[in-house]
Each structure stands twice: as C-alpha cells, then as structure tokens.
Amino acid sequence: MAERLAFTKMHGLGNDFMVVDAVSRPLPVADWLTPKRIQGWADRHFGIGFDQLLLIEPPNGTNADFRYRVFNADGGEVEQCGNGARCFARFVAERGLTDRRDIRVETAGGPIVLHLTDDDRVRVDMGRPRFAPEAIPFKPPITASGSPYTLMLSGKPGGLDQVTLEAVSMGNPHAVVQVEELGRFPVEAVGAALESHPAFPRRVNVGFVKQHRPDHIGLRVFERGAGETLACGTGACAAVAAGIHAARLESPCRVDLRGGALSIDWSGRDEDSLFMTGPATFVFDGEVAVDATE
Numbered sequence: 193m194a195e196r197l198a199f200t201k202m203h204g205l206g207n208d209f210m211v212v213d214a215v216s217r218p219l220p221v222a223d224w225l226t227p228k229r230i231q232g233w234a235d236r237h238f239g240i241g242f243d244q245l246l247l248i249e250p251p252n253g254t255n256a257d258f259r260y261r262v263f264n265a266d267g268g269e270v271e272q273c274g275n276g277a278r279c280f281a282r283f284v285a286e287r288g289l290t291d292r293r294d295i296r297v298e299t300a301g302g303p304i305v306l307h308l309t310d311d312d313r314v315r316v317d318m319g320r321p322r323f324a325p326e327a328i329p330f331k332p333p334i335t336a337s338g339s340p341y342t343l344m345l346s347g348k349p350g351g352l353d354q355v356t357l358e359a360v361s362m363g364n365p366h367a368v369v370q371v372e373e374l375g376r377f378p379v380e381a382v383g384a385a386l387e388s389h390p391a392f393p394r395r396v397n398v399g400f401v402k403q404h405r406p407d408h409i410g411l412r413v414f415e416r417g418a419g420e421t422l423a424c425g426t427g428a429c430a431a432v433a434a435g436i437h438a439a440r441l442e443s444p445c446r447v448d449l450r451g452g453a454l455s456i457d458w459s460g461r462d463e464d465s466l467f468m469t470g471p472a473t474f475v476f477d478g479e480v481a482v483d484a485t486e
C-alpha cells in the first residue's frame with residue numbers, strides 16, 4: 193500500500209512550487225525526496241509540475257524558527273530561492289506553524305528573515321550580496337582584469353561566440369548579462385550555454401537585464417536546474433545588486449519579470465543586507481502517492 197504525501201502548490205509571480213510541510217508531520221525525507229522522484233513530480237505532463245520543491249523542517253540546532261530546503265526540478269538540492277521564501281512565509285503563517293510576523297529561517301545559503309506585511313506581501317532580508325569570484329563560485333578567465341567578465345561560448349549559442357557578465361552570489365550563484373532587447377534575446381540558447389559553462393563549477397542561474405531607468409529594469413532568468421522561469425527572486429536580487437555595485441542602478445529598484453514585479457532595495461554597502469518585497473500565492477492542496485518501489 194503506497195504512502196501518501198500531502199503538499200501545497202504555491203507560486204511567486206508564476207515561479208511555482210510544491211511545498212512540503214515536514215514540521216506538522218515528520219517525513220522520511222531521504223527515502224521519499226529522491227532526485228528521481230522529485231524530477232518525476234516536477235514534470236508538467238506526467239507529474240504535479242513545478243520549478244522547485246520547498247521542504248519546511250524544524251530548525252537544525254540554531255535559534256531560527258524553521259529550516260527551509262530547496263530542490264530544483266532536476267532533483268538537485270540548492271542553497272536559496274527568493275520567490276520560494278515568500279511562499280514559505282505565507283505558508284507557515286496561514287497554516288498555523290507560527291504566529292510570528294518576523295520569521296527567522298535557516299537555509300543552505302545562509303540565514304534569512306521573512307517579514308509578513310499587512311497587504312499579504314512578504315519582505316525578505318536576503319542577506320548580503322557577494323561579488324568575490326570564490327564566493328559565487330566563479331573561475332574568471334585568466335585574462336580578466338575584473339568585473340564585468342567576458343566569457344567565450346562554444347558552438348555560437350544564439351549566434352554569440354562570447355558574452356559579458358557580472359557574477360553575484362545571493363547564497364546561490366548568478367550571472368547577470370545586460371541586453372538591449374529582452375523579447376527577442378535567445379535566452380534559452382545563451383542561458384543553457386552559461387548554466388553549464390566550466391567557469392561556474394556549481395553551474396549558475398543566468399539573468400538577462402534590460403535597464404529602463406536607474407530605478408527600473410526588465411529581467412528574464414534562465415534558472416540552474418529549471419530552465420527559464422516566469423520569475424526568479426534571487427535573480428532579481430542579483431541583477432539589482434550587480435547594478436548598484438556598478439553604480440548603474442539605485443535603490444529601491446523595480447524589477448519587471450515575465451510573471452510580475454518585485455521591489456529590491458540595498459544600500460550598496462557590502463556589510464548591509466539586500467531586501468526583496470513581493471507577493472506569494474496559494475494555488476491548491478493535494479497529495480501524491482509515494483511508491484516505495486519507485
């Protein structure tokens with residue numbers, strides 16, 4: 193007889209998630225959330241369909257309120273998910289797992305703090321952006337004299353034989369590429385080429401930015417382990433951090449993604465946290481059979 197796993201489908205601006213609560217009901221996570229099973233559930237035709245699976249656990253020995261783990265559609269566990277953090281906050285608040293309005297969370301990419309605003313949005317302290325190549329991790333070309341970096345591309349993806357980018361860590365790795373026109377840019381081809389580029393030992397999320405004004409950008413993101421998504425929270429944070437770091441952008445900055453808009457603010461001082469504010473949406477509750485023989 194197969195076990196049943198309860199989950200909640202949520203999204204942040206169309207970046208969608210399977211949310212699993214392992215606080216109310218402890219789960220045999222290692223046995224159940226295998227990469228193969230996550231890949232199957234992520235499939236939009238044969239499974240539930242999502243960009244990431246978010247696992248909510250009790251804190252792991254720190255003074256945090258919860259631990260939050262993120263798995264991409266390809267089954268790999270990663271450090272951070274910005275849109276997922278907002279969905280996490282609304283889930284734990286509205287399902288009675290906490291009565292706090294400021295929620296401290298452990299993540300593999302470092303601690304974050306989630307604040308529930310009065311209009312059902314969530315403001316997330318995403319921690320400090322990091323630009324040092326070793327923090328990304330990123331191996332710049334030996335000829336590079338610093339950011340922005342020019343990487344050669346093999347096979348001319350999207351007709352390009354090189355690309356200029358900035359590299360930022362928001363706990364997870366991001367490459368930020370400035371483009372003239374987002375609608376027609378070959379995001380799939382260039383994003384896939386950069387995601388697996390040898391300069392990024394742990395692969396990378398790739399953001400393509402069109403700057404409209406110093407406080408307003410458009411962004412498309414080809415995500416590590418998920419492909420192009422309708423929105424990427426850490427991608428929006430990385431794009432604005434790179435722009436402020438390079439004195440192109442100012443704070444607060446509006447980021448228009450395919451699924452909607454986020455507001456990002458950061459002082460530009462390395463020691464200060466960057467903040468992201470945006471919505472989180474419940475879609476449905478469901479359950480799925482966990483067949484031990486799979």
Ligand SMILES: N[C@H](CCC[C@H](N)C(=O)O)C(=O)O
Binds near residue numbers: 243264275276365417
């Ligand atoms: N694909 C990302 C994880 C999800 C990030 C994204 N969904 C967000 O909202 O930040 C990575 O491999 O680091």
